Amino acid sequence: MKEFIYILVSAIIVQTPLFGQQAYPTLSVTKGEVVEIRAALGQGTLFDTSIEKVRAQVDQFVTTGLDVPVPKDLAGGYTHEQHKKNFLILQKAGLLFQITEEEKYAILVKETLFKYREMYPKLERHPSTKSYARGKLFWQCLNDANWLVYVSQAYDCIYDWLSVKERKELNKELFVPMANFLSVETPRFFNRLHNHSTWANAAVGMIGLVMENEDLVQKALYGLPISKEGLKDNDGGSITLKGQKEAGFLAQIDFSFSPDGYYTEGPYYQRYAMYPFLIFALALDNAKPDVKIFEYNNEVLIKGVYALLNQTNAKGEFFPLNDAQKGMSYFSRELKLALSLAFQYGSKDSSLLSLIELQKSVPLIYSGMQAALAIKAGKTVPFVKKSVMLRDGAKGDEGAIGILRADKEGEIDLIMKYAKHGMGHGHFDRLSYSMFYGEQEVLQDYGAARWVNINQKDGGGYLKENKTWAKQTVAHNTVVVDEKSQFRGKVKAADAIAPSSYIFDIDNPNLQVVSAKDTNCYEGVELHRTIVLLKDSSFENPLVLDLFAVNSEEEHDLLLPYYYKGQLMQTNVDFTQSSTLSTMGETDGFQHLWKEAEGKGAEGVTQINWFDKATFFTLTSTTTASDNIITAHIGANDPNFNLRHDPAFFIQKKGKKGRTLFASILETHGNYSRVSEFANNAAGSISNITIIDNTSEYTVVDFTNKQDEEWTFIISNKQHSDDSKHRLTIKNREIKWGGPFTLFKNELEQ
Amino acid sequence: MKEFIYILVSAIIVQTPLFGQQAYPTLSVTKGEVVEIRAALGQGTLFDTSIEKVRAQVDQFVTTGLDVPVPKDLAGGYTHEQHKKNFLILQKAGLLFQITEEEKYAILVKETLFKYREMYPKLERHPSTKSYARGKLFWQCLNDANWLVYVSQAYDCIYDWLSVKERKELNKELFVPMANFLSVETPRFFNRLHNHSTWANAAVGMIGLVMENEDLVQKALYGLPISKEGLKDNDGGSITLKGQKEAGFLAQIDFSFSPDGYYTEGPYYQRYAMYPFLIFALALDNAKPDVKIFEYNNEVLIKGVYALLNQTNAKGEFFPLNDAQKGMSYFSRELKLALSLAFQYGSKDSSLLSLIELQKSVPLIYSGMQAALAIKAGKTVPFVKKSVMLRDGAKGDEGAIGILRADKEGEIDLIMKYAKHGMGHGHFDRLSYSMFYGEQEVLQDYGAARWVNINQKDGGGYLKENKTWAKQTVAHNTVVVDEKSQFRGKVKAADAIAPSSYIFDIDNPNLQVVSAKDTNCYEGVELHRTIVLLKDSSFENPLVLDLFAVNSEEEHDLLLPYYYKGQLMQTNVDFTQSSTLSTMGETDGFQHLWKEAEGKGAEGVTQINWFDKATFFTLTSTTTASDNIITAHIGANDPNFNLRHDPAFFIQKKGKKGRTLFASILETHGNYSRVSEFANNAAGSISNITIIDNTSEYTVVDFTNKQDEEWTFIISNKQHSDDSKHRLTIKNREIKWGGPFTLFKNELEQ
């Protein structure tokens, strides 16, 4: 043991650089931190097991080396995947060299870098012309920036192990050209306010820090001079934003995050963007601590990590808002970095340790070791997700995501979206809601029409159906007016103005309310949706009371979709099944829906009961016989089998003007085992819902269960202050209350 | 501790019966066994934790008692579910009384029995007229028999604790009338050879053993005199079988099980039937050991348990052959009894212990304690499922189920069905195959159209679509001739003759072959299917080579369905999607399929690549441009939403006469993570399949992968003996081999 320590110490001495003003490494881990990490090894922490996992990944390339092919393919193709593999392996090899001091890792990095150094000067832009900003190693600059963010860390780890000549050659022939390529040579890419540019800024800044090139660091932090062009990228979003005055990393932080840490493109892209935000922040904190980057904007980067964690279901999967591939979760590599950093640079919140334990590995950096030691010391406490509103907009005044949760952890997650559109990756989904029960989707948001990195699906990129289906309003659980998408499907108009938060009240865990309005997405139409998560001992699980009010002077056709999962079991609607299936329409996503059956709404309430996995669900909704109930499934006009054939039902109210209310209750109930074959509580409890009043002043609904218990919910449609006082006479009884809503139980016999 | 033992002993003494020739209990546990069980308590075995679980279930009724409502409802309704709950709880209460000696359990049994004693004499047959044999407590006698099988155990456990007067009253007013009702008063129910009657026989025999009523025991073992009627039940099966000469429990065993322990109705019903078979066998072994019931017919009851275990996937779920609800598994209560008994009365096979550990509880009987003690003693070894053929028919000469498995446990389960029809619960599915990869279905058998015990689905019974869809040939992965089901959908004709086993060869784990023929299900058509599970280092996972040969003198239209799961990714077929969807036909199940897209087969091979969960699959099949490829999904003509809307594709060869071969390879390959977003090996390896020859003598196919490696597979279509010798000239090369098939790799460049 003593001998081992001696060797360690002498190794450190030997490697101390003889010149250079900066001590290396300096980006993701510092020289001093490495000493501490080495000293803490071998205690059987999560850090130790993480090293072994990373070794297993990297060791397979130590002898063979890494192939550096001439770029040719799109995502999913060989050259793309190989260059991606290279940057991930190099970054790990660099850290392994620092921690283990085994030169084989440094050699792997060096040899691979010299392969790139050979090839890079000869490369033109990538042959594919799909991107507005074609890269050199990859089809888009974005992936080149990914490469540099990771590889700059590897380079940093071997920088003072290389000879001066080697460094100079790599700097001059590979890294400076690459940094210039990604910045001054591609300004439309570098200077946007967008996740692509965040990667670019981080890449250029990090390699600048390694090379001690202050010019690159300045460009990274503050951007290039702003051009006047109003260009569009190929996602439909603007290249520069209206009135954009600043660019660069700090402007990205200002612009991208709301004060609550919400990222306007939604959690799937926030997850992706958090890596460059946090790794460059870490590098800045190490190399330029005076920037105080983790304290910047009231610690918004750390808040961003919590915002992400709060946008996950019981499996840790991000809510699939906007363009998002379902299944991405806090088990991603980006979130592994994020959790360790949030632990170390936040408030040493030991509830984060429980999620790090679930992740089963830590990044091989100082904060990873600190988290691992804290876990070893038994400091872990559970991470409890709560109901939360995440405001959108740089000032927090442009709508929000409202998340209501039942008090049992993860039992029900209800997500209402009334945030900003989300730029090029946004969906026309205002006032939609989706819901999880435990680990299962109850009402789904479709997510994106894309198979990321699966080559046979159009190179892994966005599919045509992402625009024609996934983004459209009818693909979401929100009212569609006149079979058109919100804002007629125009991103620019949607980006210009957000819905308004009306109520978000979680003071009473048994009566949580989210309510929002939009008057912009359909001309001349006011939408006002209120969702109540109600716990009451009369019901097995919390109820979802949904009041979707539509108000317009002109007549409109209204359609409210429900993208349920599982098998429809029973309904009181007398459906007629179509003998041949036609699409529900020609445009705005309706062309992708096969209409299966239709029936008149029941007089009073329509009830639909379905089953999924082991649980029953019942929707009860006020209807009349002039309403139509439609069942359908996705998959029409899908020549390349790009869409999932998921089911839906719709409540349609045609030719409505004035005030119309969709009043519904969604019950989660019962269970069924395919092994015991016992079914419990398979039918819902709600027997009726009655709209008592729905004026510009108040909306009042009664609902009743099969035991003849009756409740009344009232919401003020004009005053949403907690301090407002209300008085209303209902059925000859005078009701007084404070605050914008109230719920009470009626004794039917008095 | 001494005091405790003293009390125990004195309790035993007090409870020793003062009269009666038989020592109680005597059915599921004997007096002597109870003493041993009590002595082994408290060692922290699985038996101890099982008692605590059962206590928790029963204790909630000790104070309240059990409701005994007047029968009224169908399955899923209150009275049905309550009587079912009652028999399950009473059986447990009886055993708890014996083991714990706490009188509260005996009191619960007694009080509930007297409630039944009050009600039963007043009952007419159940008001529902759905069953051919209406019960009194339930809508069908079957459930009444279930009740008596369980309750006779409870009664046995308290028999000598009751006063003579109480016993006499219960015997006379409840149990003798019930036994008579289920036998002499309902002979069509009692005397069938069918799982229903197995329950009846066991019920009458078990209550006969408790009451020492030898007349009932004789009826149970040997049946009532056979009547001449040729009646049908409401499943479509015959009430008595052609030439049926015997009835009763022993005849059930003779008739129901093949020498391999396969049960002709399939594993779902076998699981159900195993409970009365085994519990009555246990009772007979205890009360009439001279019958040597567990040795009867070469220990066929124990073989039946192994047959069941071998018909499960990696999750322990039974293959959904015939009428079967998916998800039923070896975690069912029937299999808990079965595994302990197979351990105790079989060969003390310690691999069964590993499954008992998974079940997490043992039955509260002697064999449950023996298994628990063996587990505690560390005797558990893994249960390894192997490839196996389970022959059907009382003599084992009426077809079989052929199960091929890859050598990694559970990696691939391939099930080919060439067994008997399976009576009223059979499907017209000859020569179909289904496949699992790990825990996922790759090619599915639909199972039954039924939601067992879910009231809103037609009282939990079989749905109309079970007959119009689930049983039909087109619902299975087998060739459909002229869009008609096998045997024109007639059960009687199908029951009369089984397919023929041709080859089942698993000598070489890298080249496993199952092959069977049928010349009866379509007039004038010979079907011969050969499935090869091939492991070769050139392929990531075992390949499935499928040669489906059809031979007929007349022209026929042939259609081969593939009920895949997941998302179609890519194909070389130029599909045209229908702009309105129509059904694929009018009858034989085709009326339930929506046709989505159609294209001409590719010249050479058609390839279809799909993705499910985390794995890719590719089917490569020989086609010409005169073939049609069709995609479809289930759900047409389904007014009550009874069907799952699962996808399928079809290979159609129209107007074929002479010898036609469907030659296909199914590859399982690659993986994709939605968290890392890495896709590996997403495209298949097979590039071509060529039919070299397909005569009455030999079928010869070549197949090639993308590395230009080539293999040839040859099967003799006439000689299936291992001793046969063959010589064939292919491409000017003479090939000689022994046995009915051979596979070799060609060097393309020689």
Ligand SMILES: [Ca+2]
């Ligand atoms: Ca619950």
Ligand SMILES: [Ca+2]
């Ligand atoms: Ca053999």
Ligand SMILES: [Ca+2]
């Ligand atoms: Ca494998």
Ligand SMILES: [Mg+2]
């Ligand atoms: Mg969406």
Ligand SMILES: [Mg+2]
């Ligand atoms: Mg409040």
Ligand SMILES: [Mg+2]
């Ligand atoms: Mg079937």
Ligand SMILES: [Mg+2]
């Ligand atoms: Mg052989």
